[in-house]
Amino acid sequence: MVDDLYQETILDHSKRPRNHHEMADANRRADGYNPLCGDRLKLYLKVENDVVKEASFEGAGCAISTASASLMTESLKGKTREEALRLIDKFHTLLTTDTPASKDLGKLVVFCGVRDYPARVKCATLAWHTLKSALNGTGEVATTE
Template sequence: MELDDLYRRVIMDHYKNPRNRGTLDEESVTVNLNNPTCGDRISLQLQVEGGIVKQAKFTGEGCSISMSSASMMTEAVTGKTTEEALELAERFSTFIKGEPAEFEELEDIEALSGVSKFPARIKCATLSWNALRKGIEHQNQ
């Protein structure tokens, strides 16, 4: 199996079987964002206690790239401090633009490496990560 095929399978697995899809019952910060270019939309809920992301869940509709990225992001940031989550979001932003970055926290994120070849899809991949940043900024106010 070629690496591109493996990455495609990982992306489709997260798209068809998203992790952390749903809503939180506990008090949380909610961020709603959309990508007017392609119609992707996401609602991200974060439960942060003592500076740690206890839970992250999302709902929304969009392409396989945006929904898979949201699934991967929620897995990656759960249990991290808000500072670690923001740093991870920054590394993702660098990575998705084609620059090297390592993701020991969640190997599946590397499956999105091919997105950098399609600039129009970068907004799809970063939508949930932008929601994460906004949610943490709101939490820190």
């Protein structure tokens, strides 16, 4: 039953991604690419006083990649840069270890089953690698490699 709920949430965000648009007034941007499956992502952030006020994305990718970007942009709003960086680490831990999910992850726990499919972990983390690049202002294309 829980697996069905997880799949339903991922499918919903894949078919109807939230915050899926260009943000003309973004003051942080980054591109991401997953060479394994060809997913591409452009992330836009509006950061004011070290707080993420808005987040959106454009791109094309598989259901996992799109759903991850959608849920990520929802979870970022109102977070400080440091809180966002900690969220990146918690999400990565969720996908790569058997550690119980952090309560701070909220809806993002739907991705816990992805860790059973190593090739899909890269799909789920593309948006998060791109977020780190945007927050750090490196200007480099973020990859999952």
